[in-house]
Amino acid sequence: MPDVNATAGPLGGLDPIAGAAQHPGVALVAGSAGVIGAHAAAEYARVPGWTVRGAARRAQPDVPWQPLPADLSTADGAREGLAGARDTTHLVFAAYVERGDERQQIEDNTALLRHTLDALADAPLRHVTLYQGGKAYGAHLPGFRTPARESDPRLLVPNFYYAQEDLLRAEAARRGFGVTLLRPEGVVGxxxxxxxxxxxxxxxxxxxxxxxxxxxxxxxxxxxxxxxxxVTDAELLARATVWAGSAPAADGEVFNVTNGDxxxxxxxxxxxxxxxxxxxxxxxxxxxxxxxxxxxxxxxxxxxxxxxxxxxxxxxxxxxxxxxxxxxxxxxVSSTVKVRRAGFGECxxxxxxxxxxxxxxxxxxxxxxxx
Structure with a gap:
């Protein structure tokens, strides 16, 4: 249940960063030059007591976090680029590469996550947030069942979301960190x-x-x-990200996160x-x-x-x-009932x-x- 003593957030509802402020850590946002990653890094930077770094291949000028030039597409690039982030407690994984071939899309995006996790093998990770999207339900295919719910089965159609999730859950079970998967749709930012x-x-x-x-x-x-x-507002998604990193109710869960309308x-x-x-x-x-x-x-x-x-x-x-x-x-249309019940109710x-x-x-x- 949400904390009834929490303060109101800027987008309405209870303030989801209150829990993060009580237990500060070191956040690393992979893909911090993108829309989702940049907003997530900026939101973590707002939380008192947190150290925030952002890893990206592109330049990140004038940002309120520590930029790390890193090419996560290779194991060496990830290891070298993330050498200064081995104290990371919270990984937010927003890195992504677009490929025309589905098989290559799966291989390359799964490799990004694998290289990042391997580079942080000695880090004191407490939590990893991974983003998916409506394609997990078939939003890119005719016959998309609505409202989509987190309990809906996977599709027969291959998808890199599934491969990344399987890898992440296996690593979490082996290394003992928490995991939350967020599914926005049509991110606006x-x-x-x-x-x-x-x-x-x-x-x-x-x-x-x-x-x-x-x-x-x-x-x-x-x-x-x-x-x-x-659609999902990028600022709202960023606040959901910070909430998920510290909320016990988010551990191990998948949540649809949209504006709610x-x-x-x-x-x-x-x-x-x-x-x-x-x-x-x-x-x-x-x-x-x-x-x-x-x-x-x-x-x-x-x-x-x-x-x-x-x-x-x-x-x-x-x-x-x-x-x-x-x-x-x-x-x-995706149902957002689950995330509201868990404690994140912004809309x-x-x-x-x-x-x-x-x-x-x-x-x-x-x-x-x-x-």
């Missing part, structure tokens, strides 16, 4: 140079449409526009258009991957005129990720949060201000 992010897809698509004097249209199928969808893209795009002061029109199905790169020069002019952060266009947005989500014409209105985060991107100079 921002990390510089990380294009696999639906927030930047929406933000840049809207900004270019406004620049060209066009109304905002949902750029996907009508089925996807009307299906129920869910669902929405339809058709309604979300209409609300986003109103928020940005744009006209809105009916959905218009077209492939983002082939159309939006043709607007690279338009974006370059916008960057110069508005003084935006000069992130390379191809590193700013993952249009293929947008095409995948915007053409999933079936409901995507957000997803459409309101999209609007807040779009404003934040404009404040940071990632996209032009709407007004």
């Amino acid at each position: 921002y990390a510089t140079g990380n294009p696999m992010n639906i927030l930047t897809v929406v933000a840049v698509h809207a900004a270019i449409s406004r620049e060209l004097g066009l109304p905002l249209r949902f750029p996907g199928s009508r089925a996807a526009a009307e299906a129920l969808y869910q 669902q929405f339809r893209w058709a309604h979300a795009y209409a609300a986003i258009a109103r928020h940005l002061g744009m006209e809105h029109d009916e959905p218009q199905d077209f492939p983002l991957t082939s159309v939006m790169p043709m607007h690279a020069e338009t974006w370059s002019r916008m960057v110069e005129r508005h003084g935006l952060v000069p992130t390379p266009y191809e590193h700013l947005v993952g249009w293929a990720f947008g095409d995948f989500l915007f053409h999933s014409g079936f409901d995507n 957000l209105d997803s459409v309101d949060r999209f609007c807040e985060l779009l404003d934040r991107l404009a404040e940071r100079g990632v996209v032009p201000a709407a007004r």
Whole structure:
């Protein structure tokens, strides 16, 4: 049960970092340059008494944690890069590599975890948090059963989530540390140079449409526009991560972690258009991957005129990720009852949060201000 004496958290509900503050440790976030990892590292850095390090291949400038350059794809790279993290008590594993071939996807992502655990063989590990996602339930396949529950059986279709989980649980049993697996869906947040992010897809698509004097249209199928969808705010997921690392009720468990609501893209795009002061029109199905790169020069002019952060266009947005989500014409809903019962009850209105985060991107100079 949640601690009734805990203080309120910034996203509502009881403060999930209270337990972490009572038992400080040393957190290592693998993949801290990504959206999930960066937010997890930042959240741990907020907790009094914690030492926080972040391991990544890409540069991590101006971060509130100790950056560790590390290539976890090889055993030597992990051992050398994590040599300064052998006092780690809490590992947050958010490292990921994208591969087109499923077999290679499984091998390479499992190797990332294996190399990291091996490099921390002498560390006093107390807990490891591993992220999965809706693909564990078949969210990428037709016939996805909703609402998805943590007790649902695995699929026959191979998935690197399963291989990583099996490896982690075996190591936990052998070495005696705790484990929690978190399953977000459609993580919404921002990390510089990380294009696999639906927030930047929406933000840049809207900004270019406004620049060209066009109304905002949902750029996907009508089925996807009307299906129920869910997202996970990166800040909410980070707070769930800190909670899981210290909550006895989280040990050994798998939890769905979403904002706790669902929405339809058709309604979300209409609300986003109103928020940005744009006209809105009916959905218009077209492939983002082939159309939006043709607007690279338009974006370059916008960057110069508005003084935006000069992130390379191809590193700013993952249009293929947008095409995948915007053409999933079936409901995507996960139950969050289990994590609430265990003690993490934070929730957000997803459409309101999209609007807040779009404003934040404009404040940071990632996209032009709407007004």
